[in-house]
Amino acid sequence: MTHMHVAGSIHADVTTPAPVWLTRPEDVNALTPKLWSSTVHREDDGVITVGGVRLTDLAEVVGTPAYVLDEADFRERARAWRDAFAGWTVYYAGKSFLCGTVAAWVGEEGLSLDVASLGELTVALRAGFDPARIALHGNNKSETELRLALERGVGRIIVDSSDEITRLERLCAELDTTARVMVRVTTGVEAHTHEYIATAHEDQKFGFSITGGQALVGLFRCHHSPRLDLLGIHSHIGSQIFDTNGFEVAARRTLKLFSQFREATGIELAELDLGGGFGIAYTKEDDPSSPEQLAAGLREIVAHECRGFGLSVPELSIEPGRAIVGPAGLALYRVGTVKPVDVGGGLNRRYLSVDGGMSDNIRPALYAAEYSASLASRASAAEPVVSRVVGLHCEGGDILVRDEFLPADVAIGDLLAVPASGAYSRSMASNYNHTPRPPVVAVRDGQIRTLLRRETLDDLLALDAGLAENEV
Structure with missing residues (x-):
């Protein structure tokens, strides 16, 4: 028996108006x-x-x-991610859904929070969220949001371009402060998802390319800047990802960059953020991994790659959003x-x-x-x-x-x-x-x-x- 193609009847020999799944x-x-x-x-x-x-x-x-x-369910999922990744910092991805009450729930359940705009940052701050537990994302951060982040002591700023580094250094000098930063890199790994939500292949707007050498240059700039405190590297490979396969290659390429930085400076970077993008079930055919399965897989991947490069295991963080609030x-x-x-x-x-x-x-x-x-x-x-x-x-x-x-x-x-x-x-x-x-x-x-x-x-x-x- 054949089924209708999901795009419509012109794509299949129709015997029932439903996709095969x-x-x-x-x-x-x-x-x-x-x-x-x-x-x-x-x-x-x-x-x-x-x-x-x-x-x-x-x-x-x-x-x-x-x-x-469902408040009870949200809190249960937040705790499940926190407990499965004990020893890691779990950042709730505010872009998935954020309001003042949700920010409060996130803080009460022991998670940190990442934001990706002036609006999201303002919501978090007005909700009383601890700025030291906030991470600021964005590929074109305005001076207004960077200034607010610096003035309020946001815990880390994920820098996304050379222009942003220059902008951030100038603002830090003006405010006589130092910014804690991570460098976002693109690993060349393309998650099996829609083109618009796959974020680690080369031809897209986010991050510094590892393959093109931009990532190492960005790390050096931050490392040598008197106004920037370089924490480590941030990577994100996409969204609606059901297992850890894509993270294996991304972690290998990212930790190779750790090794190259150590060879050039004699210093091991302290932190690695593997991003988010963990999927959920929207239909009966979807079969996402549990937080426990993902934690076990990611711990093994990072430990294996660190052994291969002779690195200490860095401080690790992840950023689930959809996986907590979606279901x-x-x-x-x-x-x-x-x-x-x-x-x-x-x-x-x-x-x-x-x-x-x-x-x-x-x-x-x-x-x-x-x-x-x-x-x-x-x-x-x-x-x-x-x-x-x-x-x-x-x-x-x-x-x-x-x-x-x-x-x-x-x-x-x-x-x-x-x-x-x-x-x-x-x-x-x-x-x-x-x-x-x-x-x-x-x-x-x-x-x-x-x-x-x-x-x-x-x-x-x-x-x-x-x-x-x-x-x-």
Whole structure:
């Protein structure tokens, strides 16, 4: 039997409108545990509950669409990474999702925090996060954010270019201070992921190239600068990575650079950051490694390569973000229209239009990312049919869940939950078509807590100088 190519019927001999990896469920009401946060379950009447809160009740209180974050699950995952990598510094990658409350959770669970913009840095500082436990990333850091980082004593700045080194030295001289820095390098290792989120191959914007010799020059510049305290090397090979295979080559090339630096200076660099990019399950086919498996693999890789180069094992750090907050969150939508579409060969796909879309999750349109979905407001005895969950925006590519088996009786007013939506959905959200962004609420022990309130049209229109005095 053949299946429809994920890109559409023109790419395959169609006998069922589903990609080959999507299998028909025996029970359309069953929830696959690896896709959901730890407190999620379906009640006897079929309603999905998270953090002790029924999603039907949550929708009545906060409306839809909404992002729902399971606080207990977030904290459990943060502790799991902290404990598995005991002896390492674990930085939560704030770009995945950051707000004041999440910054507080990260600090309370003993993790450090990396930020990648002035906005993220400001959120962390206003949340009272210890600046010494913050790392600042970015390939084009402004003088404003560098100055703020220096003035507040940020623990480390990951320098990304020669221009940034020059800028940082000047600011340090002006402020009569010293910056603690790491040099970001590109190892030439390309993770098996989408081109836009593979970050260690040569032809891209991040870091100093090892192959071209720029990395060693960058290290020398920082080492000899009276205003910079060189801590070590930072490497990041990509995102949504399920195992440690890619890290093996990256660690070898990075530690070879450690060895070359020692040969030239007589000094061993103190720190190595292997970055993040650890994957999660978005669909049933995804099989990510656990923090314990990753920790064991990375410890062995680093120890082996250090022995090979005659190096001491440096202080080590990693940067999980998606792996902590991704599975802890879900997105909740309400169905507005149901439309069967003839895909050819006498087959139909059901298009379920919901009250959100690419403005609250751009990843399917941007990366062709796959997601799953479940009927959240009730159970169903109807047969599973291949469905596509789409948004309300004026774009043909406004697809939230490309292919999923959902009950044939999904109807207007039903709630759909999309798991694994905690990372990058809200942080990459936009106001496309003048659509206000959904709220982020945390649930725990039957309580709902607002982390980010829902935007309103008044919020958006307040920015429009041409409408300042007009009302509808």
